[in-house]
Amino acid sequence: MTTISVPINLPDIDVINVRTLDNADIIVRVESTKTGTYCKQCGNYITKYHGLNKTVTLNHMPSFGNSVYIEFQPIRYRCTDCDGCPTTSEKPSWYQSTGHCTELYAKYILDLLINSTVQDVGRQENITYKRIVSIIKNHVPGKMDWSKIEKIRDLGIDEISLKKGHKDFVVIISTKVNGRSVVLGILENRKKDTVKDFLSSIPKHLAKTVENVCCDMYDGFINPAKEVFGSKVNIIIDRFHVAKNYRKAIETLRKKEMKRLKSELSEDDYRKLKNIMWILRKNYSDLSDEDKETLNLMFEYSPPMKKAYNFTNKLTSIFNQSLSPRQAKRKIKQWIANVEKSDLTCFNTFIKTLKKLWNETLNYFINRLNSGFVEGLNNKIKVLKRRCYGIFNVENLFQRVSIDLAGNRATY
Numbered sequence: 001m002t003t004i005s006v007p008i009n010l011p012d013i014d015v016i017n018v019r020t021l022d023n024a025d026i027i028v029r030v031e032s033t034k035t036g037t038y039c040k041q042c043g044n045y046i047t048k049y050h051g052l053n054k055t056v057t058l059n060h061m062p063s064f065g066n067s068v069y070i071e072f073q074p075i076r077y078r079c080t081d082c083d084g085c086p087t088t089s090e091k092p093s094w095y096q097s098t099g100h101c102t103e104l105y106a107k108y109i110l111d112l113l114i115n116s117t118v119q120d121v122g123r124q125e126n127i128t129y130k131r132i133v134s135i136i137k138n139h140v141p142g143k144m145d146w147s148k149i150e151k152i153r154d155l156g157i158d159e160i161s162l163k164k165g166h167k168d169f170v171v172i173i174s175t176k177v178n179g180r181s182v183v184l185g186i187l188e189n190r191k192k193d194t195v196k197d198f199l200s201s202i203p204k205h206l207a208k209t210v211e212n213v214c215c216d217m218y219d220g221f222i223n224p225a226k227e228v229f230g231s232k233v234n235i236i237i238d239r240f241h242v243a244k245n246y247r248k249a250i251e252t253l254r255k256k257e258m259k260r261l262k263s264e265l266s267e268d269d270y271r272k273l274k275n276i277m278w279i280l281r282k283n284y285s286d287l288s289d290e291d292k293e294t295l296n297l298m299f300e301y302s303p304p305m306k307k308a309y310n311f312t313n314k315l316t317s318i319f320n321q322s323l324s325p326r327q328a329k330r331k332i333k334q335w336i337a338n339v340e341k342s343d344l345t346c347f348n349t350f351i352k353t354l355k356k357l358w359n360e361t362l363n364y365f366i367n368r369l370n371s372g373f374v375e376g377l378n379n380k381i382k383v384l385k386r387r388c389y390g391i392f393n394v395e396n397l398f399q400r401v402s403i404d405l406a407g408n409r410a411t412y
């Protein structure tokens with residue numbers, strides 16, 4: 001018979017015995033080496049033995065692929081100082097009485113959950129969905145613990161839709177601490193009041209440290225940020241959100257033109273344009289020769305599309321250049337003037353928004369700060385959504401994002 005030694009790695013315990021069950025599960029019976037506990041009533045350290053509690057069986061780190069369980073009977077002590085001599089059972093630091101597992105095991109499960117799903121980890125570790133959820137609940141806060149950060153400086157406000165094609169948005173408030181993204185909050189909708197309530201809930205000493213707020217061209221984010229953080233804070237419209245807005249313009253025009261072409265072209269000719277929506281979304285440099293042919297065909301049929309496409313690329317190139325705010329201002333003004341001189345109307349809404357958020361948009365050129373960290377976060381959440389289909393509860397979402405972002409650092 002081969003003897004294996006199982007590293008238990010729990011403090012203040014002695015191993016009494018180790019049993020292996022028929023299914024190869026390993027049961028390790030331990031007892032505490034501590035000789036007392038703190039009275040639940042007076043808080044004094046008490047050492048008078050009263051008796052043993054029921055045996056608890058706790059999941060522990062697997063060993064060589066076998067499940068390991070810790071068997072433990074907590075000792076109950078009696079306080080002779082308090083009225084009625086109440087008893088208190090010992091509470092070792094290495095497990096939570098509600099958790100059904102050791103802290104090491106909980107940490108192990110949380111590590112496995114990084115970029116994985118509750119279902120997959122459950123299957124892999126032979127542990128129920130409910131248990132994993134309870135581990136998450138006991139170890140990962142459902143909202144921001146503000147004492148964990150000292151300052152905010154850059155704050156990102158962004159939205160993601162939780163269900164494809166639905167207008168069900170959640171709002172992600174985030175920042176970066178020592179180079180890593182931290183989610184400060186996930187809000188269940190993008191209403192102005194919801195955003196304002198959250199921003200107002202940031203403790204005063206931290207709110208004072210906010211210097212930049214990155215968000216998209218949406219009043220419901222910009223106004224609460226101004227109201228809560230005051231006029232000293234820079235509101236910066238991320239260039240990607242500006243792009244989202246002017247791309248919407250070309251998309252609107254595309255729909256209009258395609259409708260016209262559908263009635264004017266033969267079915268065969270019209271069908272040749274079927275990929276145009278995707279082609280317009282790509283960078284020109286990423287297009288295949290076939291894509292370029294389709295694009296040119298579209299431009300032949302629709303000169304306004306060609307014009308709009310060129311305007312779109314022109315604006316993108318302005319954002320790509322390293323311009324000073326003053327240079328950018330001049331170039332974008334010129335761009336607006338050129339669009340307005342053309343007979344295109346598809347950019348009207350965009351230009352109106354741009355003029356209204358003029359300073360906020362140009363602020364981007366001050367230090368080219370963008371909510372890239374929010375974008376990275378969005379990607380994480382998108383992946384998470386795909387993996388954990390059905391997380392529509394913002395508290396759960398906050399916990400799961402925290403797990404993924406903390407990675408192996410395991411500070412949630």
Ligand SMILES: [Zn+2]
Binds near residue numbers: 042079080082
């Ligand atoms: Zn007492």
